[in-house]
Amino acid sequence: MLEQIASQGFDALPELIRIVINTAMQAERQKYLRAAPFEHSPERQGHANGYKPKTVKTRLGEITFDIPQVREGGFYPEALEKGLRSERALRLALAEMYVQGVSTRKVKAITEQLCGVEISAMQVSRAAAQLDAVLQEWRERPLGEIRYLYLDARYEKVREASQVRDAAVLVATGINPEGERLVLGVSVSLSEHETHSLRDASRWRAFLQSLKDRGLHGMRLIISDDHAGLGAARRMVFGSVPWQRCQFHLQQNAGAYLPRQAMRIEVAADLRAMFNAPDRKGAEELLQAAVQKYAKSAPRLSAWLEDNLAEKFTVFDFPLEHHRIIRTTNFLKRVNKELRRHSRVVGVFPNGVSCLRLISALLMETREEWRIGKHDCAGKSFEC
Structure with a gap:
């Protein structure tokens, strides 16, 4: 390949891409069939059936690939489709x-x-x-049984009626009983006919109801930050499902109640000790100790701890081996970071439809990556 590039320059790239992608697709078909060409194996789950040409328009011009076929159907190579x-x-x-x-x-x-x-x-x-x-x-495909539901919101700049406005992007992911991470849904909405609090609650209620209407059921816990309007919507649509506030964001919120920034490290250590306690009793004992500890030196922090933390220990009602997965929304934050990396290229979307299109496409590919990659929770039982 290096020799071809050296002798032909960029003119050689389309042919090199064709060779590499064709080879990757052949390897993918072999993995799908669980058998090498002409191999007799009890694990074989189909038979190769030649190739079908497909011409794809790329930034390097049109390239014709050889798409591997499977006699029984049901196979299409991710090597070609991924990213498109x-x-x-x-x-x-x-x-x-x-x-x-x-x-x-x-x-x-x-x-x-x-x-x-x-x-x-x-x-x-x-x-x-x-x-x-x-x-x-x-986006409208049927959903099924989910053990843990994660919710998050972010905002994108959208041009609407000659004005640049914030569009709420609501994202739901989950973990099913088999331990698979799933992207469940996404919504992009703009509203200007309600007060701020009612608008947020209305957005969340419509989004959660759409998940329920598509068959989402079986949740044992909802994990999210304390987004405006989410609490009321959650209680209305999934009222019987417990809620765990993201402990990472809860720890960050404590900084607003510190009289001196020098206390930040000490307070963070106390909060981590509570969150990492082996059970609810241990966490509550550490909480009461912290409330008393800061009663004089940081009275606002002490009051905030007493009013906000006790009910955020829902995680301790679940198996210990699940705690790392369900006490924060960090893996959903990683998804949002990837979304932000792409949307930053656009800057201001020309309309809400354009924003929903890009976010949906990226989330669809995220789900496919999770399907073929490792899961943070692989091997765990979620029959809790």
């Missing part, structure tokens, strides 16, 4: 900015570089419709 949805969504977001006249010269240059040609409104509309149909089907 999110890249298309990103292209569309940038293209819409250009078409709707809200882009800069830099954005115009990016769209032409990504897509290879100038973008027309008709091309953008046609491509968006194709992708939106796939993403909507994924």
Whole structure:
């Protein structure tokens, strides 16, 4: 490959990509069949059935790949499909900015570089419709039994009625009884007809109800931060399911009640000791000790600890081996970090639909990555 690049320069790249992807797809089919070519194995779960050509338009031009086929069907190589949805969504977001006249010269240059040609409104509309149909089907797919439900919210900048506004992006993930992490749903909403608190509660209620209507059931615990409006919505839709506030954010919130920043390390250590206690009794004893300890030196902190922490020990009602997984929303925060990395490229979305498209495509790929990768909770029983 290096020799080809040295002799042909970038002209060699399409052929090299074709060879690498074809080889990866062959390896993926072999793994799927659980048998090498012509191998007789009791673990074999299908038979190879040749190849089918498929031409894909890339930034290096059109490349024709050889798609491995399986006689029994049901196989399509991730090596080719992976990444295409999110890249298309990103292209569309940038293209819409250009078409709707809200882009800069830099954005115009990016769209032409990504897509290879100038973008027309008709091309953008046609491509968006194709992708939106796939993403909507994924967002509305039926759900099943979930043991632990994680909820989080973030905001993206969206242009609406000639104004740049914040759009709430609500994301739900979960862990099923087999220990698999799942992306369950996403919602992007703008509202201007209600007060702030009612708007937040309405968003969360509609989102949670949509999860329930799609068949979500079996939850033992909901884990989230104390988002505005979520408490009322959670009690209305999933009133019988206990709630655990994210202990990481709870520890961060304690900083607002410190009389001196020099106390931060000491208070953080006391909170970690409570959260890492082996049982509820031990955590409550440590809490009472901390309340008394800071009664004089930090009375606001002492009162906050007494009023807010006791009911946040729900995690101790669950198996000890699950505590690390259910006491924070950290793995969902990692998902949001990846979403932010991509959305930052767009900056201000031209509309809410564009924002939902990119976030949905990225979350769909996150689910696929979890499916083929290792799980933080693999091997654990969630029949609690």
